[in-house]
Amino acid sequence: MLLRHTTKDIVERTSLTINPAKTCQPVGAMYAALGIHGCLPHSHGSQGCCSYHRTALTRHYKEPIMAATSSFTEGSSVFGGQANLMEAIDNIFTIYEPDIIAVHSTCLSETIGDDLTQIVEKANANGKIPEGKYVIYCNTPSYIGSHVTGYSNMVSGIVKCLATSTGVKNDKINLISGWVEPSDMREVKRIATLMHAPFTLFPDTSDVVDAPQTGTFEMYPKGGTKIPDLIASGDNKASLAFGEWATADAATKLNIKCKVPFEVTDLPIGVRATDRFIMKMSELAEVSIPDEITAERGRLVDMITDMQQYLHGKRVALFGDPDQLIPLAEFLLDMNMKPVYIVSGTPGKKMHKRLEELILPIIPEAKFKNGIGADMYLLHQWIKEEGVDLLIGNTYGKYIARDENTPFLRMGFPILDRVGHSYFPTLGYMGGLRILEKILGLIMDKQDLESSEAEFELVM
């Protein structure tokens, strides 16, 4: 009943967003920075912003997320935050001893026009950055874009500030990770290792935001891409970037800066997107595909075939980030399901075009929208027009799911009310099996709950 005022009468809105399907840029920048070993993210703005970004990540990953802040006061808001950041760099290296600080801006520091390039150069010139330590940075004005834009900006910041070319190429490929769970990053490494592909994965938050409980607090857990590997990424022979929105900019910048050719592929969600990833990695790294990977694919296809009767024709509504939504919609189509409604608060014209090509030839009535006006209120209005059998998205979807009595698969960021997402991958063929298992569980549970006694089945 919380959303009882949602009507199905859609009124064109140009300046009002209700329940946005996105969050703020620095959250993404902070998450990307955590994928560097020994890194302390730093929020150049007020304490409140930093507190929110840390809270959002802590609640999703169930880990204490460490970050520093420039702690703007009224004075820095008027006269600029240079002095605060200079002092912060000094204090952080002295007290918290990270190997690297990753600075991102906030709405406030962007609005007053703080120049991070100039401030970091000045910090360097004034000897505030100790020998062998690094400060990288990126701009994350949150009044444009989304958390995905912020993630992308920090990954590009890593390339801009660290990647170096010696002029001698090596055999490794860069795997530039999109915004996925640490379990997904671990899965990509497992697949690359199985294929004997020499690689550097960055950012890599596995063993950082899902670090094991050892009884001892580690300010900098053992995970994260090592700084020498990030510097050497400019010498790697090629890059494979996962997701247009989160990584294409970094791959492009690495090519411009260090002449590393690149391919952008979808996040490997489902059969076809994983096929493209495996084939592309095989081509770029010049390695063959082992039987074990082929067997994993076969198991996923077998499960889809076995359970077809529960999946066929089921209508699905999705919301989240474009890099996830596109291959996920493709996976649903491959299972003969119907992704009928899709929204994302992250802007970018390519999403509409990709979904149009993918979905409309099969489901002409499907509706999708991203960027301004694409919020969860609109998604709910579409669902009110004609219901769905399944809703997929982050925790905020639980209000719609409850109101509409719709099975709800939690996927994406943030997930605040369940666990497991950071431990079990949804990428690759094994990840596809997990998505499928969850979808089937939800659909079959509903059938069990709502079927008449005569139709209640023991064997399904």
Ligand code: SF4
């Ligand atoms: S003010 Fe801007 S940067 Fe700070 S929390 Fe709000 S949206 Fe994010």
